[in-house]
Amino acid sequence: MKKTFVLFLCLCLLLCGCRALPVTTASTGTTSKTATQTDNRSEKTTTTSESTSTSSQTTESKTESTTYSSQTKTDPVQTTEKTASTSATASKTETSRPAQSGTGIYYQGTGPVVVIDPGHQLKGNSDKEPNAPGSDVMKTKVMSGTYGRFTGLTEYELNLRVALALRDELIKRGYTVVMIRETNEVDISNAERSQIANDYEADAFIRIHANGSDNASVNGCETICQSRSNPYNGDLYDESRRLSQCVLDAFCKSTGIKKRSVVESDTMTGINWCRTPVTIIEMGFMTNQTDDEFMASQSFPAIAAKGIADGIDAFFE
Numbered sequence: 001m002k003k004t005f006v007l008f009l010c011l012c013l014l015l016c017g018c019r020a021l022p023v024t025t026a027s028t029g030t031t032s033k034t035a036t037q038t039d040n041r042s043e044k045t046t047t048t049s050e051s052t053s054t055s056s057q058t059t060e061s062k063t064e065s066t067t068y069s070s071q072t073k074t075d076p077v078q079t080t081e082k083t084a085s086t087s088a089t090a091s092k093t094e095t096s097r098p099a100q101s102g103t104g105i106y107y108q109g110t111g112p113v114v115v116i117d118p119g120h121q122l123k124g125n126s127d128k129e130p131n132a133p134g135s136d137v138m139k140t141k142v143m144s145g146t147y148g149r150f151t152g153l154t155e156y157e158l159n160l161r162v163a164l165a166l167r168d169e170l171i172k173r174g175y176t177v178v179m180i181r182e183t184n185e186v187d188i189s190n191a192e193r194s195q196i197a198n199d200y201e202a203d204a205f206i207r208i209h210a211n212g213s214d215n216a217s218v219n220g221c222e223t224i225c226q227s228r229s230n231p232y233n234g235d236l237y238d239e240s241r242r243l244s245q246c247v248l249d250a251f252c253k254s255t256g257i258k259k260r261s262v263v264e265s266d267t268m269t270g271i272n273w274c275r276t277p278v279t280i281i282e283m284g285f286m287t288n289q290t291d292d293e294f295m296a297s298q299s300f301p302a303i304a305a306k307g308i309a310d311g312i313d314a315f316f317e
């Protein structure tokens with residue numbers, strides 16, 4: 001009887017022990033995971049401030065390409081670490097970049113003022129802002145954008161590559177150029193981007209984007225402006241429409257990308273806040289294999305920039 005009781009007691013202890021073990025393991029696991037996340041976050045903050053203060057063009061675009069390929073090929077934790085270390089290395093050699101303050105980077109020329117907005121940024125900002133001056137409609141400040149389904153290239157990086165090539169092309173042609181951003185590590189909302197264009201009294205505001213669709217066969221370029229009845233800037237419709245048409249025609253001629261059409265929309269924050277002629281160019285579909293692979297190619301930014309610049313020339317003729 002006594003023996004049976006002792007055996008039963010042992011069995012109880014054993015069972016309790018087994019149950020206790022996984023619980024301990026799980027809680028240890030959670031703790032270490034939290035620690036890792038915190039570390040990554042602090043690394044990221046450092047990266048942002050480092051990239052903000054410095055850098056030169058060539059090194060920067062190399063860094064960004066590396067970042068993009070590491071993002072597509074590794075899990076999120078590794079990505080963050082890789083991004084941080086790559087950027088940190090790059091910033092040591094970069095010294096000539098103007099500070100990024102959300103106020104635009106200015107290049108004085110003799111010609112009209114063209115403000116270039118490379119759409120999106122490394123991380124979207126899901127906070128809300130009015131989609132027009134005095135509007136009750138609140139929209140996300142800035143989305144993270146789409147990505148190449150076949151190449152893995154992010155839209156914010158593609159937009160930046162083309163924008164930097166366009167900047168160089170326009171400077172060569174004598175324009176005064178203002179860049180909304182020259183790095184992916186910024187936080188500038190769509191309304192703020194338009195206000196920068198307003199502050200510089202842009203003669204043309206070019207917002208560079210790429211498209212996405214659930215249907216992989218959809219391809220081609222379209223440009224977007226407000227409608228004539230837009231309550232905020234319908235008075236700028238004629239100029240914006242003409243700018244959109246000029247850019248669409250010349251871009252498609254230069255790149256050979258299929259010409260879709262000029263689309264009119266009054267729901268877009270980045271258009272509604274504009275007091276300047278504005279166009280959004282959706283260069284092609286990152287969800288279409290032909291468009292995606294072409295836009296991700298090394299030769300694309302220069303070809304695209306030439307096309308957009310030809311369109312801008314035509315607009316000012």
Ligand SMILES: [Zn+2]
Pocket residue numbers: 119120145146155209210
């Ligand atoms: Zn976009």
